[in-house]
Amino acid sequence: MSLTREQLARQIVDAGRFLYGRGWSPATSSNYSTRLSPTEALLTVSGKHKGQLGLDDVLATDLSGNSLEPGKKPSAETLLHTQLYAWRAEIGAVLHTHSVNATVLSRLTPQDFIEFEDYELQKAFSGISTHESRVRVPIFDNDQDIARLAAEVQPWLDAHPDCVGYLIRGHGLYTWGAQMSDALRQIEAFEFLFECELKTRSVMNRHG
Numbered sequence: 001m002s003l004t005r006e007q008l009a010r011q012i013v014d015a016g017r018f019l020y021g022r023g024w025s026p027a028t029s030s031n032y033s034t035r036l037s038p039t040e041a042l043l044t045v046s047g048k049h050k051g052q053l054g055l056d057d058v059l060a061t062d063l064s065g066n067s068l069e070p071g072k073k074p075s076a077e078t079l080l081h082t083q084l085y086a087w088r089a090e091i092g093a094v095l096h097t098h099s100v101n102a103t104v105l106s107r108l109t110p111q112d113f114i115e116f117e118d119y120e121l122q123k124a125f126s127g128i129s130t131h132e133s134r135v136r137v138p139i140f141d142n143d144q145d146i147a148r149l150a151a152e153v154q155p156w157l158d159a160h161p162d163c164v165g166y167l168i169r170g171h172g173l174y175t176w177g178a179q180m181s182d183a184l185r186q187i188e189a190f191e192f193l194f195e196c197e198l199k200t201r202s203v204m205n206r207h208g
């Protein structure tokens, strides 16, 4: 059963409260969206404090990132959401966060990816059923030109249809799911894994 615009807006508002509360969406950083219809997304407007969103702080766009509500200012990163909805029809929610751990880990990693292996929590990602798997998370260099950044991301998505998320260096995380609850679960899993990875690196640096 499809949800109404108000129900979808409520999911976005609630996600903002939760993610701000966990410290993963400080100040006006981050943006969130849900699929409104097969050809439309509902996204947070630009520049709002994500712990204090109201039901009106969202706007509809088409899947090319064009706003369908001229009176409102679209998120600066609209295209990074809409490219995901256009990429896969089963995606119903996209979350972008700015946690300390995502920011630090992506800055500390010179390669263009991080790989998680042998963590039980990998099973929180859609499509993964054992710790004996490898979750590769690409890291793209940050870019204020979002169209150019989206053009960097697209070939990676096309080559990795099972991808569960990506990092932007020094900036944050994008992840998605069939529903908002799936995307939220993946954010929590990523944050757990980022923290494990940073702690492991810190212990190894001290002893190695």
Ligand SMILES: CSC[C@@H](O)[C@@H](O)C(=O)COP(=O)(O)O
Pocket (backbone or CB within 6 Å): 027, 028, 029, 030, 031, 044, 045, 046, 047, 048, 074, 075, 076, 077, 096, 098
């Ligand atoms: C407050 S800095 C963060 C922004 O530059 C951006 O990266 C971000 O996540 C929020 O942008 P927004 O336009 O509000 O959706």
Ligand SMILES: [Zn+2]
Pocket (backbone or CB within 6 Å): 029, 030, 031, 077, 096, 098, 171, 172
């Ligand atoms: Zn951002």
